[in-house]
Amino acid sequence: MSGLQDGVGTASKWDQLPENSVLGFPTHEALSAVSPHNPVYLRHASGHAGFANAKAMELAGLQLMGTENMDALSVEGGEVIVDDLGLPTGVFNERAMTLITQHIPENTPEKDIQAFELAVAACHRNGITGFHDAGIGRETIALYDTMKAEGKMGIRMYAMLTGWDKELLNEWYEKGPSVDPEHLFTIRSIKLNCDGALGSRGAWLLEPYSDRPDHYGHETLPMEFVKETSLNGLEHGFQVCSHAIGDRANREILDRYEAAFKEKPQMVNDNRFRIEHAQHLHPDDIPRFAELGVIPAMQAVHLSSDRPWAIDRLGEKRIKEGAYMWQALLQSGIPVVNGTDVPVEPLNPIASYYASVTRKTLEGNPEGGYEPGQKMTREQALRSYTLDAAYGAFEEGIKGSITEGKLADFTIFDQDLMTVPEDTLLDTQVEMTIFNGQVVYTKDAEITEPSLQVFTIFP
Helix, strand or coil: CCCCCCCCCCCCCCCCCCCCCEEEEEHHHHHHHCCCCCCEEECCCCCCCEEEHHHHHHHHCCCHHHHHHHHHHHCCCEEECCCCCCCEEEEEEEEHHHHHHCCCCCCCHHHHHHHHHHHHHHHHCCCCEEEEEECCHHHHHHHHHHHHHHCCCCEEEEEEEECCCHHHHHHHHHCCCECCCCCCEEEEEEEEECCCCCCCCCCCCCCCECEEECCCCCCCCCHHHHHHHHHHHHHHHEEEEECCCHHHHHHHHHHHHHHHHHHHHHHCCCCCCCEEEEEEECHHHHHHHHHCCCCECCHHHHHHHHHHHHHHHHHHHHHHEEEEEEEHHHHHCCCCCCCCHHHHHHCCCCHHHHHHHHHHCCCCCCCCCHHHCCCCHHHHHHHCCHHHHHCCCCCCCCCCCCCCCCCCCCCECCCCCCCCCCHHHHCCCCCECCCCCCEEEEEECCCCCCCCEECCCCC
């Protein structure tokens, strides 16, 4: 067995469903049995759900009192999964997670620094030299500033301010975007989390879930705030990036972006607003991305993880007409920004590249791929991960291609991604990673200090 749910699309990855389950999720009894006296809270990698044992719920003031406790379990924009008796099962979806997380002590600075250094090394091993960090707060900003000051920012970070902290946003509206002249740590965008995950049935849908016909998902952030943030973004020079999985969330966000563009037309000038994931779209909304200039930032590997069960959530018609519509979006004239959505999915970008061109699971199923008409070509997939990803961060002038005058950040693989047989694509390994003209990783011997060897990039 391998976890509660899988990723932003999320669903069950259990080899077999646990004996005690509610709505497809396990209940806390097994976790409580192995740790009856210590609070345990398992936060899912996607950030969309958490799993608590009885002691954790007790310390949070949720005394497992069934229907007498229902008011305490009611959270707008979230859901506490309860059993037939009204008892919380331990699963907390979306904003309901705060019932538990508000009682968890903060990390220490030492642990944060260690985690950062390990993350940079993992990026280098996987051939990654730049990262879009979708939603950071004050503590992470301070950490990144420290890492840069100490010469440890071994990756180029394009960061989005978290939309959960309105005071932080107001402070940044006053001072404006920070575009790093060294291109190491730039803040010029805002992340809004507007719905939940498909697997946990938190994605906000226009029509109810096929396997839960009384449920439409969750609006996890008021749409009025999306409109307000869009107007502020236009006025103060910030890109707005809104998380949306379900078709209603995508439509509502496009509506708010469009309204803001119409209200401040004089400020609409290459703003490159984004929708993060854009996983399930109503067919009528697909051409709106290009019409409005809104970039879909999609992680192709979600199809590999989610598509086998996503049809249970949406049904065949909605899957075929609106899920993972990469080619339809590309043909409409808008670039697609690809990525991994780590830690939800594997950090290795080859997994998402493979999904882009095959539309198969990482086990190679099904033959021909799911809805093969939406596959990317290899050239489209490579571009989505490089030049178009750079475009999504206003950085196509300095990165995304090996071109004279651009940053010397690139990766050498052990086989040609453009020609290798499909069934061996996932075998691709990183031979070498070069960052800022210096070798920071080689397959044979990981480098702890950058090599003095400098690469000059010629046209």
